[in-house]
Amino acid sequence: xxxxxxxxxxxxxxxxxxxxxxxxxxxxxxxxxxxxxxxxxxxxxxxxxxxxxxxxxxxxxxxxxxxxxxxxxxxxxxxxxxxxxxxxxxxxxxxxxxxxxxxxxxxxxxxxxxxxxxxxxxxxxxxxxxxxxx
Amino acid sequence: xxxxxxxxxxxxxxxxxxxxxxxxxxxxxxxxxxxxxxxxxxxxxxxxxxxxxxxxxxxxxxxxxxxxxxxxxxxxxxxxxxxxxxxxxxxxxxxxxxxxxxxxxxxxxxxxxxxxxxxxxxxxxxxxxxxxxxxxxxxxxxxxxx
Numbered sequence: 001x002x003x004x005x006x007x008x009x010x011x012x013x014x015x016x017x018x019x020x021x022x023x024x025x026x027x028x029x030x031x032x033x034x035x036x037x038x039x040x041x042x043x044x045x046x047x048x049x050x051x052x053x054x055x056x057x058x059x060x061x062x063x064x065x066x067x068x069x070x071x072x073x074x075x076x077x078x079x080x081x082x083x084x085x086x087x088x089x090x091x092x093x094x095x096x097x098x099x100x101x102x103x104x105x106x107x108x109x110x111x112x113x114x115x116x117x118x119x120x121x122x123x124x125x126x127x128x129x130x131x132x133x134x
Numbered sequence: 135x136x137x138x139x140x141x142x143x144x145x146x147x148x149x150x151x152x153x154x155x156x157x158x159x160x161x162x163x164x165x166x167x168x169x170x171x172x173x174x175x176x177x178x179x180x181x182x183x184x185x186x187x188x189x190x191x192x193x194x195x196x197x198x199x200x201x202x203x204x205x206x207x208x209x210x211x212x213x214x215x216x217x218x219x220x221x222x223x224x225x226x227x228x229x230x231x232x233x234x235x236x237x238x239x240x241x242x243x244x245x246x247x248x249x250x251x252x253x254x255x256x257x258x259x260x261x262x263x264x265x266x267x268x269x270x271x272x273x274x275x276x277x278x279x280x
Binding site for chain 2: 052
């Protein structure tokens with residue numbers, strides 16, 4: 001199955017090569033580096049997205065998939081001597097367990113690091129059972 | 135042969151695609167691979183713009199605070215160094231760590247001398263913006279035609 005997809009894609013590329021159409025400059029997609037932590041109460045995701053402002057980030061949870069997307073828009077002033085990074089779209093998807101309390105998900109952005117708090121629902125938290133003496 | 139930038143761009147695009155496909159085959163789905171075809175650095179990626187009287191430098195310094203960064207300037211020599219401290223929360227189990235930590239240093243030779251007393255530096259959203267006014271002698275001069 002995997003190989004089939006690879007083959008199809010390579011044929012597609014070959015086709016594009018023949019046509020050799022001048023393509024419009026598209027926004028590069030990048031995968032942000034992430035750290036994932038977990039404790040009894042929540043799952044924490046840290047994602048590096050330098051240069052992205054709060055308004056250009058979207059975090060969606062739909063049917064067990066968490067998708068984060070952030071667009072970096074840098075305004076260029078003057079002539080470019082050299083450029084190692086440019087406008088980019090950071091995209092990444094995660095599968096999250098159904099036990100996440102979607103209503104209480106919190107996100108904060110600081111110094112280009114997006115921090116996502118995914119609290120576990122009450123039912124999913126480990127519970128200490130008290131033993132009663134008979 | 136490659137005659138146009140778009141051809142080269144497409145070539146790199148194809149190589150990245152191949153790399154992504156291979157990553158997927160080996161189960162590293164959507165993991166950011168350490169290496170990408172193209173231009174990568176361990177030191178922060180930097181842009182240099184020239185704007186009449188000023189140079190402008192931008193550097194990706196994700197997760198760094200003001201106090202973690204050092205900028206040194208002498209003549210046309212510029213050095214940016216810093217340290218990214220670990221920000222892992224305590225009492226948490228770690229599933230994945232891709233974000234690097236540690237110190238870095240990068241130095242540049244600017245195309246002309248800058249006036250180090252008038253340099254402005256701002257840190258915003260993980261990007262360091264440096265505005266470096268050129269030294270009087272290096273500034274562009276308008277010459278009137280007689």
